[in-house]
Amino acid sequence: MINHTSVYSMPGTCFFDLAPAAGGEPYRIFLSIPAQRPPAGGWPLLVMTDGNATFPFAVASLVTQAPYPTGTNVGWGVIAAIGYPSDEPYDPLRRSWDLGPPPVKSYPPFVEGGPPVVIGGTGKLLDFIDNELIPRIAEMVILDPMRRSLFGHSFGGLFTLYALFERPGLFANWIAASPTIYWENSEILKNEAQRQEAPGNAPFLHLSAG
Incomplete structure (x- = not known):
């Protein structure tokens, strides 16, 4: 029988809320920074969408593979x-x-009586x-701005595809999974x-399906 439980957190991770300077609701930024000293050129950076869902998987993949780079070809880096x-x-x-890319469009609610679903704000997120x-x-x-x-x-x-077409110099690598x-x-x-x-x-663009 378990008599005591504690909240679990992933070591080396944190989060903070950041509101756009132009106004609007804040985003929650989930961040993982390696404990090691950064390389001379700085750490590579991986930015991810849908952070609440994707961040735990990304961090778990990193910490289990980065300690063995010769076998996994995965190195340490920052995840945001x-x-x-x-x-x-x-x-x-x-x-x-x-x-959802522009133009701005409205769709029926996800649930009856709910607010309409509106797309078209990708440019604002890209600016952010x-x-x-x-x-x-x-x-x-x-x-490392090059990584x-x-x-x-x-x-x-x-x-990811929209951002690549609009601002291709912002990232070196673009991963669009089942876009x-x-x-x-x-x-x-x-x-x-x-x-x-x-x-x-x-x-570099990586496309996958499934």
Whole structure:
């Protein structure tokens, strides 16, 4: 019989809430920083969407594989996952707005009597990452600006593609896991057709399905 339980937390992790300077509700930033001394060029940075859901998996994968780089080809780095001030894995309404590309559109509520579902805020989230999140983390830990990666799954994968097409120099690596390319009759392909040219080296894009 268990007589006493304690709240579990993942060692080496923390979170803080950060509101956009332009106004609006804060994001909850889940952060993992290696205990080791950073390399001369700074740590690589992985930014993730859907932080409440994805952060635990990413940290668990890192701490179990990074100690054995010759076998896993995984090294230490900083993980910053963008979530919301909630204990739930997702905030469906905010997630729809943040990760659903423009133009702004409204859809029926998720549940009867609920508020409408609105998409189109990806540009604002991208500005937040570029102008506020990355600089804030860079104040806390030394980062390598040439080794930044963005990960998103499903709607987060769609956001990753949108961000790549709009601001290809922001990250070196882009991981779009099962992106909802079909959304709104594959409207994201219009963004791809008008994509910005990447400065310097071509970005790396990893696409997966399933």
